[in-house]
Each structure stands twice: as C-alpha cells, then as structure tokens.
Amino acid sequence: MAAPEISGLRPGLKRLVKKTRPDSIKAEVPATGPGSEKYQRILDAAVEVIAEHGYFSSPVSAIAKRAGVADGTIYLYFKSKDDVLRTAIDSTFDKFHRQVEEEFRTLHDPRAQLEYIAQVHLESHAVNRSMAVLMQTEVRQSAKFIAEFSHHHLVKYIQVVREVVRRGQQEGIFRRDVSDGVVAHCMFGAIDELLSSAVFTGRVYDSKATAAQVMDVLLSGIQAR
Amino acid sequence: MAAPEISGLRPGLKRLVKKTRPDSIKAEVPATGPGSEKYQRILDAAVEVIAEHGYFSSPVSAIAKRAGVADGTIYLYFKSKDDVLRTAIDSTFDKFHRQVEEEFRTLHDPRAQLEYIAQVHLESHAVNRSMAVLMQTEVRQSAKFIAEFSHHHLVKYIQVVREVVRRGQQEGIFRRDVSDGVVAHCMFGAIDELLSSAVFTGRVYDSKATAAQVMDVLLSGIQAR
DNA sequence: GCCAAGAATGAACTGCGATTCATTCCGCCA
DNA sequence: TGGCGGAATGAATCGCAGTTCATTCTTGGC
Structure with missing residues (x-):
C-alpha cells in the first residue's frame, strides 16, 4: 500500500540507501538499521501479510516476498520473525x-x-x-x-x-x-x-x-x- | 481439573465405556462419539493446554498427554486438531x-x-x-x-x-x-x-x-x- | 578499472508437529 | 476358552517454515 512498488523489479536502483544525502552530515541512516527504506518496507509487508493470514500462517518467506526482498534479508534488519511483529x-x-x-x-x-x-x-x-x-x-x-x-x-x-x-x-x-x-x-x-x-x-x-x-x-x- | 485422574494409570479399568448401563436401553453412548467420558476428557484437556500455551503452541501430543490418551486416540474422537477446539x-x-x-x-x-x-x-x-x-x-x-x-x-x-x-x-x-x-x-x-x-x-x-x-x-x- | 566492505541472496539445514496406520490390547460371546 | 470386533497405541511419515551461511552483487574510494 504505502510502500513503493517492489523495487526488486528495478535491479539498477536497488542499493541506494543514503538517498541523496552526502556524507558531510554524520547522522546517515545506518543502512541496515531502523529508518532505512527497506526496514520500513519489511515492517509494512509484515503487517499486511499477518493481517491477512495471521501470525502463525505467515511464513517469513511470504513477508519477504511482499516486501520484495530475499528471506535472509529480513534477518539483516530484525533478530527474528517475532522481532518484526x-x-x-x-x-x-x-x-x-x-x-x-x-x-x-x-x-x-x-x-x-x-x-x-x-x-x-x-x-x-x-x-x-x-x-x-x-x-x-x-x-x-x-x-x-x-x-x-x-x-x-x-x-x-x-x-x-x-x-x-x-x-x-x-x-x-x-x-x-x-x-x-x-x-x-x-x-x-x-x-x-x-x-x-x-x-x-x-x-x-x-x-x-x-x-x-x-x-x-x-x-x-x-x-x- | 474436573476430569478424573488419568485413567491410563489403571490399565485394568480402561475399556469400560457403557458404564453400568445394560443393553436394554438403546441409547448407549457410542463408545467413540460425543458424550463418552474420554471424549469429554479430551475436550477438557485441549481447553486447558491451549489456554496455557495458545493454539499454535499446543502440539496434539501435549493435549493427548494431558488427557491421558495416546496421540492417535484423539483422531478416533475428532477429525483434526481444529475440530477439537x-x-x-x-x-x-x-x-x-x-x-x-x-x-x-x-x-x-x-x-x-x-x-x-x-x-x-x-x-x-x-x-x-x-x-x-x-x-x-x-x-x-x-x-x-x-x-x-x-x-x-x-x-x-x-x-x-x-x-x-x-x-x-x-x-x-x-x-x-x-x-x-x-x-x-x-x-x-x-x-x-x-x-x-x-x-x-x-x-x-x-x-x-x-x-x-x-x-x-x-x-x-x-x-x- | 580494480578492490575491499558490506548488503543481499536463496538454497540448504534442522527441528517440529499433525496425521497415519500397522500392531497390540480388551471385553464379550459362542 | 478361542477368537472376533473394535478401541487404543505410538513410532514413523511427511511436509513445512524459521534460520543460517557460503556465495554473489554493488558501491565507492583510489
């Protein structure tokens, strides 16, 4: 919904994480931490999928798919499935x-x-x-x-x-x-x-x-x- | 709780299902159907176990154990785990x-x-x-x-x-x-x-x-x- | 252009748990 | 007492899903 369409479809644009902000300012979004765009996208996807099927019927793979990332990627941003919810x-x-x-x-x-x-x-x-x-x-x-x-x-x-x-x-x-x-x-x-x-x-x-x-x-x- | 203590411990008494009622009256409890004592015991056990751990964290084996029956027995009384709940x-x-x-x-x-x-x-x-x-x-x-x-x-x-x-x-x-x-x-x-x-x-x-x-x-x- | 750092990937591993079913156990009746 | 019908058993099966990790891809600095 609010999340931009699956960026996995545009391979060329995938890795821009710092957005347009140069390095002069220290407060960059830590690529893998809260606030990064992918982080938010995973959260949104999880909420949607879990709302549709329930927590226990929502495989991590389904959340990953909805967020347009690989299963393993979720573990770069969150400790566990629990942690996402x-x-x-x-x-x-x-x-x-x-x-x-x-x-x-x-x-x-x-x-x-x-x-x-x-x-x-x-x-x-x-x-x-x-x-x-x-x-x-x-x-x-x-x-x-x-x-x-x-x-x-x-x-x-x-x-x-x-x-x-x-x-x-x-x-x-x-x-x-x-x-x-x-x-x-x-x-x-x-x-x-x-x-x-x-x-x-x-x-x-x-x-x-x-x-x-x-x-x-x-x-x-x-x-x- | 209300259920009698695990009768599995008293092997000698296990199979009495018709209670003391002779066959004159047709309305016997169908051994494996609703109303039989074991049926009720499984229900009670399921409610207790699920209340404690939640549906998805309650293996059928745990319910069976609490009811004092074997895992497979539950499937003689109910179609599935869902069905019990x-x-x-x-x-x-x-x-x-x-x-x-x-x-x-x-x-x-x-x-x-x-x-x-x-x-x-x-x-x-x-x-x-x-x-x-x-x-x-x-x-x-x-x-x-x-x-x-x-x-x-x-x-x-x-x-x-x-x-x-x-x-x-x-x-x-x-x-x-x-x-x-x-x-x-x-x-x-x-x-x-x-x-x-x-x-x-x-x-x-x-x-x-x-x-x-x-x-x-x-x-x-x-x-x- | 080349390389190091780190982000991303997804196949493979692992453990769990619902369900099945071959076998055993009873109680009853002839 | 022998054996039949049905109840009970629980080990084995089978599929699934959370997590890991060896590998691949990008980027940015030189």
Missing part, C-alpha cells in the same frame, strides 16, 4: 501515545480529552486498515510472547484514561461512586469492540460521529448528578 | 445461549435482562477459568478458521442484546437517539474487556457486583430522560 506493534502504540500527549497540551477538559482518545482510537481503522486488523487479531492474542509485551501497552492506555477520569471526579464533573478503573476498561472495551466489529465486517463509519455517540452514552452514564 | 468453543456458546433463553422465560424487564446477560458473561471466569482464557486469547483471534466460525457466535450474542435494547426503546425505557447496535457493541465490549483484564491479571472479583456497576453506568447512559 513486536517492532511494528510497538511503533504503532508509541505513535498513539505521542499523539494523545501532544493534544493534551492544549486540551484540558476531561470530557473533551476522553472524546479525543475515543476518536483517535476509532480512527485507527482508516489510518492503517491492516494494522487495525492485526491489532484485533494478534494483540489480544494467542501467542504468549505477543500477549506479554503488548499487555504493557494496553495497561498504559488504561492508565491514561483512568487519570483523566479521576481528575474529572475531583473536579466534580464525574460521579465518584464508580471506580475509575471500571470506567476506563468500559470505555476501552466499548470502543475497541466497535472498531473490531467494523474491522471484521468491513463496514466503514464516520469515526468522529461514532465516537461522539459512544461517548455520549458513556459520559451521560458517569456524569455527576 | 471448534467443538469446545461451540459447546460453550451453546450453553450460554441456552442459559439466557431459559432465564428470559421468566425475566421480562429489559434492564434486568441486560443485567442478567452481563452477569453470566462476567461469571464465565469463575465457571471455567481455562475456557475464559481461551476465549480471550483464541476467539478474537488469530487463526482465520477460528475467527470465521466464532464470529457467528458473537453475532448471535450481539443480536440478543440488540433485541432487548430495541424493546426497551419501544417501551420508552431507553432513549431512542442511540442505535441499538452501538449500545449492544458497547455493552459487549465493556463487559468483555473487564473479563479480559481480570483473566490476564489474575484478579478475582465479585461478578455480581461488577456487573451491577457496569450496568449502572450503561443503563444511566441510555435511560430515557
């Missing part, structure tokens, strides 16, 4: 958290903050469909190794929501007779299920409108009376 | 739906009906921990073949909730400006996430009290004003 998931979550953090610098109302999170969460579908599928199918997950590290990301998400809820309670906006934890899990679960159902049925929706609807119900449910 | 999941969902159907015969208030579903859903943790883990890790899922058929079960669950919500809306109990579908997914998602988090962190909780709390928020959110 882990990296892809990590970077997605990191991006999400950076985005939220950024927005929170100027958005302070607890209600609006929750709405923002909901909306970004629901939007992930449109941003990168394959990644959304992968999140729904692999992260909750099946392989213990994925479960373990991705659990950490979910905890962080919940943590953020809890803090917002708690602040809302302190400010007297939200009722205090429900635990922030329960509310956070409910919100995450509700949104994620909506996303999940959209992903599986292939339905598209207006993420802003849907987020508004869900949050309307939830916020009505927790507003102080 | 499919059967286990199917029967769990079937049980859930029968339970709900039964209760609905005497419970008519929409609010109470939703609360009942929430409670049974949350209780599954206590009923069979391994199965709950399996549901969280495999059903949402990973292997396409599981996804496809279990999706059908989820749809049925959502369907039931939607109908209740719609009836509540008609009766004027619930607000009509939110779609029954969105509400149903939110409810399912919220409950399932709570369950999931309990399953993964190993936390125990009072399913009745938790269900009450979640449903309090949700019902407040959707009540007509």
Whole structure:
C-alpha cells in the first residue's frame, strides 16, 4: 500500500540507501538499521501479510516476498520473525501515545480529552486498515510472547484514561461512586469492540460521529448528578 | 481439573465405556462419539493446554498427554486438531445461549435482562477459568478458521442484546437517539474487556457486583430522560 | 578499472508437529 | 476358552517454515 512498488523489479536502483544525502552530515541512516527504506518496507509487508493470514500462517518467506526482498534479508534488519511483529506493534502504540500527549497540551477538559482518545482510537481503522486488523487479531492474542509485551501497552492506555477520569471526579464533573478503573476498561472495551466489529465486517463509519455517540452514552452514564 | 485422574494409570479399568448401563436401553453412548467420558476428557484437556500455551503452541501430543490418551486416540474422537477446539468453543456458546433463553422465560424487564446477560458473561471466569482464557486469547483471534466460525457466535450474542435494547426503546425505557447496535457493541465490549483484564491479571472479583456497576453506568447512559 | 566492505541472496539445514496406520490390547460371546 | 470386533497405541511419515551461511552483487574510494 504505502510502500513503493517492489523495487526488486528495478535491479539498477536497488542499493541506494543514503538517498541523496552526502556524507558531510554524520547522522546517515545506518543502512541496515531502523529508518532505512527497506526496514520500513519489511515492517509494512509484515503487517499486511499477518493481517491477512495471521501470525502463525505467515511464513517469513511470504513477508519477504511482499516486501520484495530475499528471506535472509529480513534477518539483516530484525533478530527474528517475532522481532518484526513486536517492532511494528510497538511503533504503532508509541505513535498513539505521542499523539494523545501532544493534544493534551492544549486540551484540558476531561470530557473533551476522553472524546479525543475515543476518536483517535476509532480512527485507527482508516489510518492503517491492516494494522487495525492485526491489532484485533494478534494483540489480544494467542501467542504468549505477543500477549506479554503488548499487555504493557494496553495497561498504559488504561492508565491514561483512568487519570483523566479521576481528575474529572475531583473536579466534580464525574460521579465518584464508580471506580475509575471500571470506567476506563468500559470505555476501552466499548470502543475497541466497535472498531473490531467494523474491522471484521468491513463496514466503514464516520469515526468522529461514532465516537461522539459512544461517548455520549458513556459520559451521560458517569456524569455527576 | 474436573476430569478424573488419568485413567491410563489403571490399565485394568480402561475399556469400560457403557458404564453400568445394560443393553436394554438403546441409547448407549457410542463408545467413540460425543458424550463418552474420554471424549469429554479430551475436550477438557485441549481447553486447558491451549489456554496455557495458545493454539499454535499446543502440539496434539501435549493435549493427548494431558488427557491421558495416546496421540492417535484423539483422531478416533475428532477429525483434526481444529475440530477439537471448534467443538469446545461451540459447546460453550451453546450453553450460554441456552442459559439466557431459559432465564428470559421468566425475566421480562429489559434492564434486568441486560443485567442478567452481563452477569453470566462476567461469571464465565469463575465457571471455567481455562475456557475464559481461551476465549480471550483464541476467539478474537488469530487463526482465520477460528475467527470465521466464532464470529457467528458473537453475532448471535450481539443480536440478543440488540433485541432487548430495541424493546426497551419501544417501551420508552431507553432513549431512542442511540442505535441499538452501538449500545449492544458497547455493552459487549465493556463487559468483555473487564473479563479480559481480570483473566490476564489474575484478579478475582465479585461478578455480581461488577456487573451491577457496569450496568449502572450503561443503563444511566441510555435511560430515557 | 580494480578492490575491499558490506548488503543481499536463496538454497540448504534442522527441528517440529499433525496425521497415519500397522500392531497390540480388551471385553464379550459362542 | 478361542477368537472376533473394535478401541487404543505410538513410532514413523511427511511436509513445512524459521534460520543460517557460503556465495554473489554493488558501491565507492583510489
């Protein structure tokens, strides 16, 4: 998708890695490290293939093929098949958290903050469909190794929501007779299920409108009376 | 767990399959069919092992070992490894739906009906921990073949909730400006996430009290004003 | 042009695990 | 008690897929 077409078809152009940047600047992209174009292409290919067939039914060879590289090449960029998936998931979550953090610098109302999170969460579908599928199918997950590290990301998400809820309670906006934890899990679960159902049925929706609807119900449910 | 200890250790008693029932009654358990004790033992073992290691990291040999039978024996009772898991999941969902159907015969208030579903859903943790883990890790899922058929079960669950919500809306109990579908997914998602988090962190909780709390928020959110 | 450094390749290796099936073991009946 | 039908066994088969590594290709400096 976003990745340029299989460069293997243009043998003459294959090895340019430093792009147009000369050596004066030290911060070259380490040919084989993160940030190189091939690195990213492998990640994208892995996400696509795994989203289509599932982790255990996606041979490294299929990922390599999609990325337009040889099987062995993947091991120049990543330690193992696990490592590829882990990296892809990590970077997605990191991006999400950076985005939220950024927005929170100027958005302070607890209600609006929750709405923002909901909306970004629901939007992930449109941003990168394959990644959304992968999140729904692999992260909750099946392989213990994925479960373990991705659990950490979910905890962080919940943590953020809890803090917002708690602040809302302190400010007297939200009722205090429900635990922030329960509310956070409910919100995450509700949104994620909506996303999940959209992903599986292939339905598209207006993420802003849907987020508004869900949050309307939830916020009505927790507003102080 | 519930299964009797590995009978393989008592060679002398192995083959009694008809139990104490003589042949007068035709409805004998077909030695190798559903309902036989070994059949159930294999199912239980599969659920436990898969809950612990995940489907793709659970060799048939491990399931056989846990069930106290030989590898090949499993193929006398089931068509394939897939078939074992499919059967286990199917029967769990079937049980859930029968339970709900039964209760609905005497419970008519929409609010109470939703609360009942929430409670049974949350209780599954206590009923069979391994199965709950399996549901969280495999059903949402990973292997396409599981996804496809279990999706059908989820749809049925959502369907039931939607109908209740719609009836509540008609009766004027619930607000009509939110779609029954969105509400149903939110409810399912919220409950399932709570369950999931309990399953993964190993936390125990009072399913009745938790269900009450979640449903309090949700019902407040959707009540007509 | 020639060479060294390192990127890329992909065939081959290896281990694993689902499934099969020839053989053994029982329990029952004549 | 002999032997038949079916249940159970588990070693052997077969294919697959993650990883390795000897070899080939590029590039950039001289």
